[in-house]
Amino acid sequence: MIRALAFLFCLVVTPLAAEEVVAGLSRDEVRITANFDGSDILIYGAVKRNAPAATEPMEVIITVSGPAQTVNVRKKDWRLGIWVNTSAVEVDEAPSFYAVASSGALRDVLTRTEDLRHRISIPRAIRSVGAPSTVENAAEFTDALIRIRTANNLYQKLDHSVKLYDQTLFSTTIDLPANLVEGPYDTRIFLVRGGVVVDDYETVINVNKVGLERWIYDLAHQRPLIYGLLSLFIAIVAGWGASAIFRYIRF
């Protein structure tokens, strides 16, 4: 009896939890090899519905976020005739890479409160608490961080780049630059209706060094003395080799 009631209850409730994301990635692993020069990732999916879509248009936002790092932002000032770093703000958590793609202009698609809650837009994805009181304009520093990283293609604001078909199918391509940091890249997909997130989906793209890159990196961190000696050995052999070759060809 209770089970039957629960079943009925479910039937009534599910249509209310209206829409659900089903998504896929063209790849969930990026392998950094010696000749790695960036990578494109296709993110696609569909919206599963148990009821006809609401009249209000649906929007999709997709974010990809690299491992968070602490960043020191320094500012130069003119002192005694030269330009010197005078003040610094430590940004506690800034993703090493951040792309936010949306089906419309992000500003129109999402309300401010929803942005704050889910930390979707670039300024919200950066966490900076407690700038020192000696620094007057702390916001200036996070703005600079965003400006510099955007110029290096590490922060990407991709309005209108998610293609949405029939309010059901969506896809976008995120272009990962060559200077990637290793680690898990959190990928989030948000369904938004009327500025409010109705469903979200999370997955991870793993970015890893492989092959020679992996070997060098591990050796450098696990056996630093051997690594250092090996580096010197290579240097001396190369120096001696070049000398010997040149002597041989009598240049």
Next chain:
Amino acid sequence: MQIYLPIAEVSVNAFLLLGLGGIVGILSGMFGVGGGFLMTPLLFFIGIPPAVAVATEANQIVASSFSGVLAHFKRRTVDLKMGLVLLIGGLIGAAIGVQVFTILREMGQVDLLVKLCYVVFLGVIGGLMFFESLRAIRRSKKPSAVPERKKHGLVHALPFKMKFRTSGLYISVIPPIIVGLFVGVLAAIMGVGGGFIMVPAMIYILGMPTKVVIGTSLFQIIFVTAFTTLLHATTNYTVDMALAVLLLIGGVIGAQIGTRIGVKLKAEQLRILLSIMVIAVCAKLALDLLIEPSELFSLGSGGHS
């Protein structure tokens, strides 16, 4: 062809690195300088993180210096005895320099001090060498020039005299040790081999013949930079082997070519070329400090870096 550097974690063009290594290698062979004072700023410019650039550059200098010194050994233009005396001073100096560097970093502003060091030393040395070489060239053009007198200054009045046969000197070991020590300190702070300071110091303070100076300077630089490389590799993990290999392939070939060009040029011409280069780098760094930068902000890794 792009290549991803495992420690620096950036992707750069492999041919660009080979080319940079080659050009700096030629200069290194010609003048007996490690080339670090040129390469380190160039690496910053192409986007290699400063810590990695400084450490890897030390490793690359070992290769190009080793390649260069072999060519000099063959022509017997290395004063081993003088090299060892300089090296004793150099290693002590490098150890002190690393300590000074750590203290400066804790105080902040280490970037500025490094840059000011560059500007002051490159400017003074470049300027002195330039005018001295000009005078030497003018003198050599006059056939009736007065032969240069041997100066007997303070350097000759000190105790612990030693015979340096290759250099044709009989002087106290104190000045070479002090020169080595001073260069070692600066080399550690500025992240270079220190050849550009040592070469003029050997010529003008110790009075060594120019041809011997270059080989001897390279000989000493090998050991000081090898020491620095090991120190960086074990404490900061910032030596990038892939970057070093690319730089040193270009570097060692360049050094061989440079050594051969150096033989064909006159000592005064060598010195004037070196001085022009030193002044150019100095001017570039000075302008960076004087002109308002287009981007006032810069990013650095936070925390305990």
